[in-house]
Amino acid sequence: MSKPFVFEKPAGMRDTLPAFYQKNEDIKNTIKKEMESWGYQFIQTPTLEYHETVGEASAILDQQLFKLLDMEGKTLVLRPDMTAPIARVVSSSMKNVAYPLRLAYSSPVFRAQQREGGRPAEFEQVGIELIGEGTSSAEAEALALMTEVIKKSGIQSYTIAVGHIGFVQELLADILGNDNRAADLLRYLNEKNYVGYTSHVKELPLSSIDTQRLLKLLELRGGIEVLDEAAALSPNRKGQQVLEELNTLYTLLEDYCAAENIVFDFTLFSHMSYYTGIVFEGYAAGIGAPIASGGRYDDLLSRFDRKAPAIGFAIRMDYFIDAFNSKNDSTKKECILYTSERRKEALKLAKSKRVEGGIIVMQDLSGVRNVDEFSKRFDEIHYLIGSQQGEDL
Amino acid sequence: MNTVLTMAMPKGRIFEEAVDLLRQAGYPLPPEFEESRKLIIDAPEAGLRFILAKPMDVPTYVEHGVADIGIAGKDVMLEEERDVYEVLDLKISECYLAVAGLPEGNYQKVAPKIASKYPNVASHYFREQGQQVEVIKLNGSIELAPLIGLADRIVDIVSTGRTLKENGLVELEKIADITSRLIVNPASYRLHALRINELVERMRKLVENKGDVQ
Numbered sequence: 284m285s286k287p288f289v290f291e292k293p294a295g296m297r298d299t300l301p302a303f304y305q306k307n308e309d310i311k312n313t314i315k316k317e318m319e320s321w322g323y324q325f326i327q328t329p330t331l332e333y334h335e336t337v338g339e340a341s342a343i344l345d346q347q348l349f350k351l352l353d354m355e356g357k358t359l360v361l362r363p364d365m366t367a368p369i370a371r372v373v374s375s376s377m378k379n380v381a382y383p384l385r386l387a388y389s390s391p392v393f394r395a396q397q398r399e400g401g402r403p404a405e406f407e408q409v410g411i412e413l414i415g416e417g418t419s420s421a422e423a424e425a426l427a428l429m430t431e432v433i434k435k436s437g438i439q440s441y442t443i444a445v446g447h448i449g450f451v452q453e454l455l456a457d458i459l460g461n462d463n464r465a466a467d468l469l470r471y472l473n474e475k476n477y478v479g480y481t482s483h484v485k486e487l488p489l490s491s492i493d494t495q496r497l498l499k500l501l502e503l504r505g506g507i508e509v510l511d512e513a514a515a516l517s518p519n520r521k522g523q524q525v526l527e528e529l530n531t532l533y534t535l536l537e538d539y540c541a542a543e544n545i546v547f548d549f550t551l552f553s554h555m556s557y558y559t560g561i562v563f564e565g566y567a568a569g570i571g572a573p574i575a576s577g578g579r580y581d582d583l584l585s586r587f588d589r590k591a592p593a594i595g596f597a598i599r600m601d602y603f604i605d606a607f608n609s610k611n612d613s614t615k616k617e618c619i620l621y622t623s624e625r626r627k628e629a630l631k632l633a634k635s636k637r638v639e640g641g642i643i644v645m646q647d648l649s650g651v652r653n654v655d656e657f658s659k660r661f662d663e664i665h666y667l668i669g670s671q672q673g674e675d676l
Numbered sequence: 677m678n679t680v681l682t683m684a685m686p687k688g689r690i691f692e693e694a695v696d697l698l699r700q701a702g703y704p705l706p707p708e709f710e711e712s713r714k715l716i717i718d719a720p721e722a723g724l725r726f727i728l729a730k731p732m733d734v735p736t737y738v739e740h741g742v743a744d745i746g747i748a749g750k751d752v753m754l755e756e757e758r759d760v761y762e763v764l765d766l767k768i769s770e771c772y773l774a775v776a777g778l779p780e781g782n783y784q785k786v787a788p789k790i791a792s793k794y795p796n797v798a799s800h801y802f803r804e805q806g807q808q809v810e811v812i813k814l815n816g817s818i819e820l821a822p823l824i825g826l827a828d829r830i831v832d833i834v835s836t837g838r839t840l841k842e843n844g845l846v847e848l849e850k851i852a853d854i855t856s857r858l859i860v861n862p863a864s865y866r867l868h869a870l871r872i873n874e875l876v877e878r879m880r881k882l883v884e885n886k887g888d889v890q
Contacts, residue, residue, distance in 0.1 A: 401740065442866050442867050444866045475759070475760065475761040475762060475862070476762045477761060477762055477763045477764070478750075478762050478763070478764065478765045478857055479762070481765075482765075504866075504869060504873075505869065546866060546869065548866060564866075566863040566866050566867045567867075568867060570741065570863060571739070571740055571741010571742065571861050571863050571864070572741060572862070572863055573862070573863060
């Protein structure tokens with residue numbers, strides 16, 4: 284391995300330059316404002332956590348964790364997601380605050396990229412967690428808020444897919460009985476390998492009705508009618524219950540006026556293994572990965588000894604930002620070029636402009652080598668040059 | 677107006693077979709389409725845009741979402757392990773992955789060397805067999821490696837077995853059957869569900885009917 288060049292950064296690490304930073308901040312603020320107005324309170328957690336606690340509770344693959352050792356030799360991780368740290372906070376520092384809790388975060392998370400560049404190893408997530416609430420209303424609230432955030436940010440063309448881990452598990456268990464055989468099929472579904480799933484199903488010694496039920500599962504994607512199609516697969520009692528819940532959820536979303544871009548998709552699996560109920564992902568036109576994702580995780584809190592149902596979602600800022608093409612940098616930038624004789628005058632002008640909310644740069648003329656080049660960066664330049672007093676001071 | 681779907685296609689033999697399939701599935705593709713040397717080909721009547729990539733790179737384009745769908749060999753899927761949906765077995769370009777070596781080779785070594793274009797597949801396979809091997813990545817003419825002593829065995833795709841035979845190698849173990857697969861980007865799968873479902877269904881009917889005839 285050769286010594287890195289001075290311009291090099293570790294794989295997947297990125298600099299954020301002014302133009303992008305501003306765009307990111309503006310959109311992030313819109314998102315945060317919306318979340319705050321729904322009563323979600325922002326919190327921050329440390330960048331480093333113990334591997335044994337948060338590292339293991341998080342659903343990120345172990346090989347994707349950045350690990351280091353502390354002074355005592357304990358393994359630390361750079362937090363790979365925010366849900367596990369928040370579960371830790373809720374069960375410790377906020378142990379005495381009664382459920383339900385509405386918390387939000389806006390933080391970078393870290394996931395090592397082994398394969399190649401093109402994907403960041405550090406990226407920002409803005410999200411919410413609604414903890415201690417197990418009803419359909421909580422699910423509707425999370426989905427409606429996610430929809431609202433996407434809409435308010437100005438993304439027009441988007442789809443939100445909603446799936447349910449429980450329905451699939453119940454259907455497989457109902458048909459296959461023992462968990463081992465179901466586990467094989469679940470693995471194919473998780474790997475998104477439908478070819479493998481289909482040929483495996485066809486090899487199983489099942490009645491043709493059951494084979495059809497299993498194959499039909501792959502087609503359960505689309506509008507509200509999908510719930511009827513799912514019901515036609517004669518799920519067991521628990522499966523029927525899931526469908527009833529989803530029907531209720533859809534009605535609630537209609538009340539929120541957030542049902543328009545919702546599709547149901549029972550083939551949706553998340554790589555986050557802690558999800559226990561509904562899972563959902565948001566997609567925007569032209570972006571090849573989900574801009575937002577979330578789901579219900581009713582077992583995570585018990586790992587931290589404060590058992591509670593919970594639901595949450597996170598916006599992936601890097602993909603989210605990609606959905607905006609326009610640069611939309613409309614703020615006017617002004618500059619005062621002054622010489623020392625007129626510094627006081629310049630200061631006064633700058634102060635009044637800043638009070639008005641403008642962006643104004645003060646630049647001593649003697650500090651700039653190429654004035655023409657420098658001037659190009661601004662929409663307007665005020666010259667306060669020379670000893671001659673233009674106006675009274 | 678429907679959105680145009682971008683389809684990543686492997687250059688070469690699979691491309692011709694795949695274009696054939698698409699035509700049979702009712703997608704109007706311009707004539708002499710296969711002979712073009714362009715890397716991006718539009719077929720507006722079919723609502724498709726094709727990008728021509730190296731076979732090994734097709735899943736990369738699809739995973740990153742610059743192509744909505746693609747056609748990739750199962751060998752490539754096994755090697756690359758990309759996060760894409762593998763929705764349909766097109767049953768074209770049939771072959772298989774196998775281990776091969778010299779007929780009188782010494783297979784008792786502690787850590788034999790394996791040459792392959794598929795280092796992930798090779799190391800995964802031997803690990804599953806509980807064998808400790810060292811994998812050497814080559815980019816082509818894999819059969820050369822055991823002949824001149826670079827490796828003890830090779831892992832490669834076999835279609836007729838002619839190349840092996842002509843070079844005096846024998847097939848030792850079969851790893852997996854390979855055919856071309858239709859793959860889909862996870863986001864596109866939901867954003868363009870209608871168009872992609874239609875394409876998949878048309879292709880599925882075609883592939884299944886063919887299976888019945890044979």
